[in-house]
Amino acid sequence: MSSSAKKLTPAKAMVAAVSGYAMDGFDLLILGFMLTAISADLNLDPSQAGSLVTWTLIGSVIGGIIFGHLSDRFGRVRMLSMTILMFALFTGLCAVAQGYYDLLIYRTLAGMGLGGEFGIGMAMIAEVWPASKRNRASAYVGIGWQLGVLAAAYITPFLLNIIGWRGMFLVGLFPAIVSYFIRHDSSEPAQFTKQSHAQAQLSFTTRLKQLVKDRQTAKTSLGIFILCAVQNFGYYGLMIWMPSYLAKKLGFSLTASGNWTAVTVMGMIIGILLFGYLADHFARWKIFLVYQLGAFLMVAQYAQLQDPTALLICGAIMGLFVNGMIGGYGALISDNFPPHVRATAQNVLFNLGRGVGGFGPLVIGFCVKEWSFYAALCLLASIYLLDIIATLWLIPKQNHIPPEDDNLGVIG
Numbered sequence: 001m002s003s004s005a006k007k008l009t010p011a012k013a014m015v016a017a018v019s020g021y022a023m024d025g026f027d028l029l030i031l032g033f034m035l036t037a038i039s040a041d042l043n044l045d046p047s048q049a050g051s052l053v054t055w056t057l058i059g060s061v062i063g064g065i066i067f068g069h070l071s072d073r074f075g076r077v078r079m080l081s082m083t084i085l086m087f088a089l090f091t092g093l094c095a096v097a098q099g100y101y102d103l104l105i106y107r108t109l110a111g112m113g114l115g116g117e118f119g120i121g122m123a124m125i126a127e128v129w130p131a132s133k134r135n136r137a138s139a140y141v142g143i144g145w146q147l148g149v150l151a152a153a154y155i156t157p158f159l160l161n162i163i164g165w166r167g168m169f170l171v172g173l174f175p176a177i178v179s180y181f182i183r184h185d186s187s188e189p190a191q192f193t194k195q196s197h198a199q200a201q202l203s204f205t206t207r208l209k210q211l212v213k214d215r216q217t218a219k220t221s222l223g224i225f226i227l228c229a230v231q232n233f234g235y236y237g238l239m240i241w242m243p244s245y246l247a248k249k250l251g252f253s254l255t256a257s258g259n260w261t262a263v264t265v266m267g268m269i270i271g272i273l274l275f276g277y278l279a280d281h282f283a284r285w286k287i288f289l290v291y292q293l294g295a296f297l298m299v300a301q302y303a304q305l306q307d308p309t310a311l312l313i314c315g316a317i318m319g320l321f322v323n324g325m326i327g328g329y330g331a332l333i334s335d336n337f338p339p340h341v342r343a344t345a346q347n348v349l350f351n352l353g354r355g356v357g358g359f360g361p362l363v364i365g366f367c368v369k370e371w372s373f374y375a376a377l378c379l380l381a382s383i384y385l386l387d388i389i390a391t392l393w394l395i396p397k398q399n400h401i402p403p404e405d406d407n408l409g410v411i412g
Helices: 008-041 046-074 075-096 099-130 129-169 173-183 204-212 214-251 254-279 286-301 308-324 326-336 338-359 360-370 373-393 405-410
Strands: none
Touching: 008 046, 008 075, 008 099, 008 129, 046 075, 046 099, 046 204, 046 214, 046 360, 075 099, 075 129, 075 173, 075 286, 099 129, 099 338, 129 173, 129 254, 129 326, 204 214, 204 254, 204 338, 214 254, 214 286, 214 326, 214 338, 214 360, 214 373, 254 286, 254 308, 286 308, 286 326, 286 373, 308 326, 308 338, 308 360, 326 338, 360 373
């Protein structure tokens, strides 16, 4: 980074992290809305259509692991810019895809660019914001995804019929361009630049070993992975297929499905904000349990609804619990891993969970085809019981800060 780079302030770090994660959410939701149009144009069957989402998320896992390590070695801001450029290139190529296989390759490579966004942004926030406000700061980043989803929910129904799915991929380039210029001239966080030469030069395998270096750390990593996997499985299972289900089974128009998505996302935003606030004031693991139990109950109840008004109202409440938990993952990981492996931990654990979550649309699609959407939602509800078990038996019960973070404050 040149000497003329601007200081990375908490506000600028937040804007950079939020805008990057918003781009992530925007991209994946417009893909969900476009699956029908893409399938018709390229003659894709339902399994092929669902695999576009799955392989985007698999690409995110690969990219997250690679860019997490590179961020711990070369810098947060630098690697965030690299991920943006990679995403922009291959999203643009999606607009000129001629068939299933080249589109699948472009989506996977674009996903690799997306994969670094969450973890690197969360690591950067942890190193710039006071530790006493880390939960709410992480929650603000989590809202970025929902803002991207909200934008996609309103923009896609309006533009898709005008510019087609190819044009929508070009629209997806704009958030990437904006995000790149927000962050490209910023300096690295002071906490990152102060790490020792030995810490910066750790090999990829050595950083990975730090995630399981002893029994307690291994338990924590496993617990975080389970939480991330369940949350992503539930989220993608619902958000990718629900618009299509509402349209085909209940007669919702594309605009009405967009309204359902928007209302549900608003519930998610409230849930994320509330989680961050509560976790800064009470034991975070207890807040996780409240949200996990709420997700189990609401998804099970939602499976029985048919009335459009009830679907809207309960969708918002369900969203609050199902996705509100993401407000705590960034702070949870940052509090349990020191700066020299923090981005690696963020991206490996979250993106492995997201990779498992990527099978959500395939599993839900299979359940709907073989049984019913009711059976699929009941399956989704049951996975939150696994979340509860992981929180009770694997996740540390007290928030704690690595010694390198002492200068940032103390979590209450």
